[in-house]
Structures are given as C-alpha cells and as structure tokens.
Amino acid sequence: MGATAEHDVEQLRARLNDYMARHGLRSTEQRRLVTEMFFASRDHLSIEELLDRVRIEEPRIGYATVYRTLKLLKDCGLAFERHFGDGVSRYEVAWADEHHDHLICTECEKIIEFEDSDIEELQHNVAQRLGFNLTRHKLELYGICAGCQAKE
Amino acid sequence: MGATAEHDVEQLRARLNDYMARHGLRSTEQRRLVTEMFFASRDHLSIEELLDRVRIEEPRIGYATVYRTLKLLKDCGLAFERHFGDGVSRYEVAWADEHHDHLICTECEKIIEFEDSDIEELQHNVAQRLGFNLTRHKLELYGICAGCQAKE
DNA sequence: TTAGGTGCAAACGTTTTGCAACTTG
DNA sequence: CAAGTTGCAAAACGTTTGCACCTAA
Numbered sequence A, B: 001m002g003a004t005a006e007h008d009v010e011q012l013r014a015r016l017n018d019y020m021a022r023h024g025l026r027s028t029e030q031r032r033l034v035t036e037m038f039f040a041s042r043d044h045l046s047i048e049e050l051l052d053r054v055r056i057e058e059p060r061i062g063y064a065t066v067y068r069t070l071k072l073l074k075d076c077g078l079a080f081e082r083h084f085g086d087g088v089s090r091y092e093v094a095w096a097d098e099h100h101d102h103l104i105c106t107e108c109e110k111i112i113e114f115e116d117s118d119i120e121e122l123q124h125n126v127a128q129r130l131g132f133n134l135t136r137h138k139l140e141l142y143g144i145c146a147g148c149q150a151k152e
Numbered sequence C: 001t002t003a004g005g006t007g008c009a010a011a012c013g014t015t016t017t018g019c020a021a022c023t024t025g
Numbered sequence D: 001c002a003a004g005t006t007g008c009a010a011a012a013c014g015t016t017t018g019c020a021c022c023t024a025a
Helices: A009-022 A029-039 A047-057 A063-075 A117-129 A146-151 B009-022 B029-039 B047-057 B063-075 B117-129 B146-151
Strands: A079-083 A089-093 A101-105 A111-114 A133-144 B079-083 B089-093 B101-105 B111-114 B133-144
Touching: A009 A029, A029 A047, A029 A063, A029 A089, A047 A063, A047 A089, A063 A079, A063 A089, A117 A133, A117 B117, A117 B133, A133 B117, B009 B029, B029 B047, B029 B063, B029 B089, B047 B063, B047 B089, B063 B079, B063 B089, B117 B133
Parallel strands: A101 A133, B101 B133
Antiparallel strands: A079 A089, A101 A111, A133 B133, B079 B089, B101 B111
C-alpha cells in the first residue's frame, strides 16, 4: 500500500453499509470478503478472476455469491460493469473521486485508462442539444498501442 | 426508398465480394439473402430480428447461418457489433460514409444516433498523446430523454 | 426467531460447433 | 469433384434461479 494516490476505501464501505441498512440487507462474512477483495482490486475483474482471488482466503465460496454480491455493488453504484468484446462482464470500482474511459489495444489487449474533461463537456452539450438528461456514458477507444506498432 | 440520404449499397456488395474472393468463400443464396436484408436494415438488429426478416422470404434458413453470415460481415468490416446492456448482440451496417455514436434513454430504451466531429477530434488527440494508433471507437451516452423527463 | 444469505446444481438464453447432406466454382 | 456451406441438434458459455440449509440481527 503506497502513500500516494490512495482512494478512499472507507467511504465505499460507508456507502455500502448505508445502502444495506436502508434495504434491510445483512453484512455476512462472504459479502465482506468479496467486497473487500473487489475494493482492493486495481483492474477490470471478471467474476471468475474475483472468485479465484476470494477462494484463496475462503475456498468454500460459490460463484453465485460473487455474482450476487457484484449485482449488489452495481445496484448501489459502487461497481461499474463493462463489456470489452469478449463474452464476459468485467467490473471495476466506482471510486467517488474518479471517472475514466478506456483505450484498448486490439493487438495485445492492454487497457489504458484516461480522463478528458473536454470530451465530457462536449458529451453534455450533445445530450442537452437532443433533450437528454445525461446520467452516464461509456467511451472506448480501440487501436494499436505504441509497443505493438513498433513490433510490426 | 427516398431520394435523399441514400447509402451506397453497391459499395458494400463490392467490398464483400472482394473479401470473399480473396478468402476463397462462396456466394450462396442464403448468404446473399442475409446480407441484402441486413444492408437494407436501418436499425440495430439482433440476430433473431434479422432471422425473422430473412425467414419471410426463405423460411428454411437456420439461425446458425445468420450467426455465421454476421460473423463474416463483422470480419470484413461491413457490420458493427453492439452491446446495449441487455444480453443480446446487435448489429448495424458499417456505411463507409457515416459514423455515429449512440444516445440511449434508460427509461424507454429509445436509441438516438448522433455525430460530433469535435468529440472525434479530441478522441484522436487523446489517443495520439498516449501513443495509440486509433482504429475505431465506441461512445454511448445514457440518460433520460425529453419525453420520459416530462412523464415524471 | 425470522428475514435474509449461502452453496449447490439445475435451468436459462445466447452463441458456437460437429456432422451429414448439399452447393458452388 | 473438391472445398466450402447449410440446417439441425447438441454442446458450450456466462449468468440466473430454486431450494434446503445456515446465519445475522
């Protein structure tokens, strides 16, 4: 755990607990384990990848639990679900202080995250012009990364 | 068929025939039917919707054929595959002279297409800055459309 | 004590594949 | 006639669900 660029995990826990309390949901051992593992992840995890990590600590967890827990996190806005072309759903933590889009290399599958507030502003303009009240967006750029360009 | 805003279907056929010739693929009755129905579509078709349309003309076509034909069209760059959140893949024609993104109402599922060259320019800037050679992108804006806002 | 959660396995819906029969070039 | 294509049905895939048992509050 470095000292820089830490996100506020405590805030996520608080938001989750709040949501669970409001909905009469319970804080179980499995749920805590799955959410903590998820909050600690830095990637775009598939259910299976997350399950693998969780099972290191508690091998008896079934994957229905992971599905259900991620659905919960999605519902309370703490996880985003992404689809990058292969058949699987991937999830990433919805940090309160961060929004980013994705730049994906179609050769090596590397995924770079970026933020561009100019683009976001233009998106809001477009939506407004067409009468929409914008809630979220998804921007994915596909191309060949510098490394793969050099290899060719 | 109106006189305005016609796309060049002939060009699509030429590109397809070229691709098939280069890869030793054959022009069958089914393939022609599926591709023509697809080229004539204006929407984001699911496999099932396309199959329904095709079966009006030729009821004996199986859906594996439609899947395989759309994979072919995808491979030669004449069709784009889209995922809008429900489980199904949707396809749209990759017109050479057109590019657009999507604005999706999360209430009524209405999909509006738009183009914004300013956004596209910024996308290219971002990609360039990160060393990528951009080949395509996907931008989806989600929100509530004017009609659904009024209803609430 | 009871509403909610878990783990398993079966069910689900979409997509892919193996194969024998058929077509295209 | 050789190689590609089709239609069917079965398999595969990721995901969801029903249920009996368990557990947090």
